[in-house]
Amino acid sequence: MDATDRTLPLATLRTCTFTVLLAAILHARGGLVDALALSNTALGITAFVTLWTTTWVSTRYGERQIRSRAESSVDALGWTVVAGGLDGALVWCAIVIGAVLSALVRGGLEDRAPVSLLSVPPVLVFALPVGGIVAYAAGAVVGAFYGVIELVLDAGSRRLWCLVAEPGPDDVAETPPVVGSFKAM
Amino acid sequence: MYEVWFAVRYLHLISAAVLLGGAILLASDSPPVFSGGSRVQLAVAYERTFWMVAGLLTVTGVSNLGLKGAGLLGVDTRWGRVLLIKLVVVLLFLAFSLVRTTFISQCAVRTGDDLEPRSRVLTTLSALYVMTAMVMCGVLWLGLGLAHGRY
Numbered sequence: 001m002d003a004t005d006r007t008l009p010l011a012t013l014r015t016c017t018f019t020v021l022l023a024a025i026l027h028a029r030g031g032l033v034d035a036l037a038l039s040n041t042a043l044g045i046t047a048f049v050t051l052w053t054t055t056w057v058s059t060r061y062g063e064r065q066i067r068s069r070a071e072s073s074v075d076a077l078g079w080t081v082v083a084g085g086l087d088g089a090l091v092w093c094a095i096v097i098g099a100v101l102s103a104l105v106r107g108g109l110e111d112r113a114p115v116s117l118l119s120v121p122p123v124l125v126f127a128l129p130v131g132g133i134v135a136y137a138a139g140a141v142v143g144a145f146y147g148v149i150e151l152v153l154d155a156g157s158r159r160l161w162c163l164v165a166e167p168g169p170d171d172v173a174e175t176p177p178v179v180g181s182f183k184a185m
Numbered sequence: 186m187y188e189v190w191f192a193v194r195y196l197h198l199i200s201a202a203v204l205l206g207g208a209i210l211l212a213s214d215s216p217p218v219f220s221g222g223s224r225v226q227l228a229v230a231y232e233r234t235f236w237m238v239a240g241l242l243t244v245t246g247v248s249n250l251g252l253k254g255a256g257l258l259g260v261d262t263r264w265g266r267v268l269l270i271k272l273v274v275v276l277l278f279l280a281f282s283l284v285r286t287t288f289i290s291q292c293a294v295r296t297g298d299d300l301e302p303r304s305r306v307l308t309t310l311s312a313l314y315v316m317t318a319m320v321m322c323g324v325l326w327l328g329l330g331l332a333h334g335r336y
Contacts (some may be wrong), residue, residue: 003229003293007288012236016243023247024272030259036251044251048244096249132219139239153280157287165295 007063011056014087014146018175019048037161050094058087084143085136092135096127188254194332197245200238201328205321207231212314225292227308232286239279246275264336270328278320285313 026032045113062083070076100123212227250257250268258264292306303316 004289006287008233009236009283012240013283014280016239017276019243019247020272020275020279024269024276027265027269027272032250033257033259034257036247036257037254039251040253041193041248045244048240048247052240070310089198111313149280150283153283154287157284157291158285160284160288160309161291161295164309 005063007056007060008063010063010150011052014059015048015052015055018051018142050098051091054087054090054094058083058090061086073151077144077151080150081140081143084146085140085168088135088137088142089132091139092131093128096124096131100124125130186252188192188248193245193248197242197249199280200242200245201321204235204238204242205318205325208233208314208318208321210313210320222296224307224310225289225296228289229293230312232289235282236286239282243281266335267327267336268331269329271324274320274327276322278324279321282317285317288313 002044026035036044044090047088065082066076089090208231211231216239259270260266262286289310292310296306
């Protein structure tokens, strides 16, 4: 992996902080026990891996757009919002497909008349686009939140580098743009 | 059920140990085992490992909470408040880690193998990993206290 490739750090940061923040909010409001009781270890791990995968895909898309098209921090923020929306839509797709597969498998395992395969396309045709639009909007809001946070963090890292790399007997002074971020400063 | 709980907790602790050990190694400046450029490359490798293991830490951490069931006390108890503090510290630590990772990327791109051992870049690198190790020790302290009924 290229040292300048921020896909893994950003995707993991977004997934982990989203999960931990959700747990913290639920815990503060006294709802964490009930929320966790709805799931189990296998389902929880599957959900996390799915979220990390969709976040990785959308983050990679966003970072590529930022590298090739973004000219300012506003552009970078915009592409992070788009990536957040894409992540939301992908998560929704995963939920719908997972629910359909689960119903099909459960029908077969419980030895009753299996869920008709003919009922699957209508569910997908209606649930995916309608829910996908809502999920995209929700993801875009989350993307905006993360975009602002990450811009602040990147500014902090830039400031730290400028402080460290100021001219001295042993150092070469440079004022670099944030690695992997927009082209111009 | 016990085996699952044990495996999840074991993975959580092993992950934390890997990250803490790497941070201590990179924080250490004396004796200079690695050349300046090698330390930066080692730091790049650590950052890659950090973000892979961070995901494992998060999912096993939440699994640990789920496996506690009704034993997961609310914020009206001291245990619950310490858990909330730990979660908030983890959030801030992850944010700090992005700053650290970005700084290391800058080092990898902008510096060569001829970094002087006492250069500001390497001193800052050491300081970042000292902070990383200290925060991780603090979070481990809180976590062990939560697990062993200290609160």
